[in-house]
Structures are given as structure tokens and as C-alpha cells.
Amino acid sequence: MRGRRSYNRSISCKKPRQPPRIKGATKGRATIPVGSFATGAVGPKPATLSPEAQEILKNGVGYRTESAYGEGYRDAKAVIEHEIKELGNTTEKPNAARALGLPANANLKQIWDEIDRRFGKDAKVLWLATREGVKYYLDSENEDLPDEYRKGGDESVDQYTVPPDALLLTDLGYDGQLFLMTNRDFQQMENSATSVPVK
Numbered sequence: 001m002r003g004r005r006s007y008n009r010s011i012s013c014k015k016p017r018q019p020p021r022i023k024g025a026t027k028g029r030a031t032i033p034v035g036s037f038a039t040g041a042v043g044p045k046p047a048t049l050s051p052e053a054q055e056i057l058k059n060g061v062g063y064r065t066e067s068a069y070g071e072g073y074r075d076a077k078a079v080i081e082h083e084i085k086e087l088g089n090t091t092e093k094p095n096a097a098r099a100l101g102l103p104a105n106a107n108l109k110q111i112w113d114e115i116d117r118r119f120g121k122d123a124k125v126l127w128l129a130t131r132e133g134v135k136y137y138l139d140s141e142n143e144d145l146p147d148e149y150r151k152g153g154d155e156s157v158d159q160y161t162v163p164p165d166a167l168l169l170t171d172l173g174y175d176g177q178l179f180l181m182t183n184r185d186f187q188q189m190e191n192s193a194t195s196v197p198v199k
Contacts, residue, residue, distance in 0.1 A: 050173035052130045056162060062128025062177065063196075065138065065157045076123040076180055077112055080169070083178075084108075096169045099180075115180065124186035125169065128160060129176040135198045136174055156195045163189055 049057070056062045073079050083092040097106035100114045115123050129137070134157050163185035170178040181189070 049168075050171050052133055052174050053168060053171040053177050055130050056128060056177055057168070060162050060164075062126075062160050062162055062179075063131045063134045063157045064126070064128050064160070064176075065134055074124045074126060074186065076115055076119065076125045079125045079178075080111070081108070083170075092170060096180075099167055099169050119167075119180060119182050122183040123180060124183055125178055125180050126160070126186070126189075127176045127178050128162065129174065131157070131159075131196075131198070133174040133176060138198060156197050158193045159196045160189050160193050 073082070080092060080096055083089045093106075093108065093111065094104035096111050097104050100106075100111065100118070102110055102114055106114075162179060163181050165185060166179040166181040168177055169180050172178075
């Protein structure tokens with residue numbers, strides 16, 4: 001599943017790094033209804049989107065590397081359940097419910113039923129981030145390693161075109177965005193992914 005960054009800086013005297021600013025993004029967070037960029041119902045409550053989510057939605061392009069954002073898991077229900085039960089992400093369930101147009105207190109069965117109805121039983125999810133977000137993660141990953149173990153600066157990442165019917169379920173700012181889509185859209189997106197330099 002998607003990796004979590006460790007920010008245990010109590011051992012180090014270093015000041016925590018700040019996430020990169022996105023050029024041209026709205027300062028702060030913009031109020032945009034969740035689901036307004038996907039075909040289908042808009043969730044009942046508006047949510048705020050990070051500048052990173054705004055950039056991905058505006059450009060229709062997101063980036064990822066398996067070392068930062070997962071280990072090949074794509075099944076929507078399995079990933080969401082892992083986020084909630086294994087990683088303890090308490091906001092994942094209400095975020096998914098709202099994005100799907102359900103009440104925030106919907107249970108997992110109601111969420112699964114809505115995913116099946118709108119995206120199919122074989123629905124997929126994918127964590128994406130901005131190119132700067134992936135670069136920031138890779139730089140942070142290298143920060144505490146001895147020089148001989150650091151990755152080279154020529155590492156590439158995968159670039160994906162976000163399907164127009166994909167639904168943003170979770171927005172973690174520079175840590176990434178979780179998109180829900182049909183298996184068909186996912187297969188088309190996977191087949192058109194390209195490898196690009198991090199830069």
C-alpha cells in the first residue's frame with residue numbers, strides 16, 4: 001500500500017522540510033465540491049482541495065512511483081479498507097462516503113455498494129501526486145541515508161492521465177490524492193502511462 005513518511009525528527013536537530021509551493025496554484029485551499037470534476041452526483045458537503053489536488057485536476061495529469069505510493073495494490077475496496085483498518089486513517093471513510101454522495105457516517109457496506117453501483121465490482125483506485133510532490137518524497141527518502149545508499153538524481157516516475165470520470169476520494173496535499181475509477185478507465189490509464197524524469 002501507499003507508504004507513509006516518517007517524520008521522527010526528535011533524534012535530529014534538523015528543521016522539518018516544508019512541502020514545495022505549486023506555481024500558479026491558489027494560495028491556501030480552494031472550496032470546490034468533492035466529485036464536481038467527475039461524472040455523477042456531487043457529494044452533499046463541499047470540501048476544500050489542496051493546491052496539489054487543484055493542479056492534478058486542472059492539468060488532468062498525476063505522477064507516482066511505487067516506492068512512494070504503493071506496492072501495486074489497485075483494488076478499490078481492499079485499498080480503502082487497508083487505509084481505514086490497517087493504517088488507522090479515520091478520515092478515509094467519511095471522505096469516501098461524502099465523495100460518493102453518501103452521508104459521512106455511512107458504513108463500509110454502504111460505501112462498497114455505491115462503488116459497485118457507480119464504478120463496478122472491479123473498481124480500482126490509484127494514489128497520484130504532483131511531480132513536485134513525488135520529487136519531495138524522493139528527496140526526503142534520501143535525506144537520512146548515507147551517501148553510498150542514496151538514489152541517483154536521474155530517477156524517473158510514471159506520469160498518468162487522470163480519466164475524466166475518475167472520482168477524487170482523498171486529498172492529502174503534497175502526500176498525494178486517491179482517485180477511484182472503473183476498471184476499464186484504469187486499464188486505459190495504465191496502458192497510456194509514460195515514464196518521465198523527476199526533475
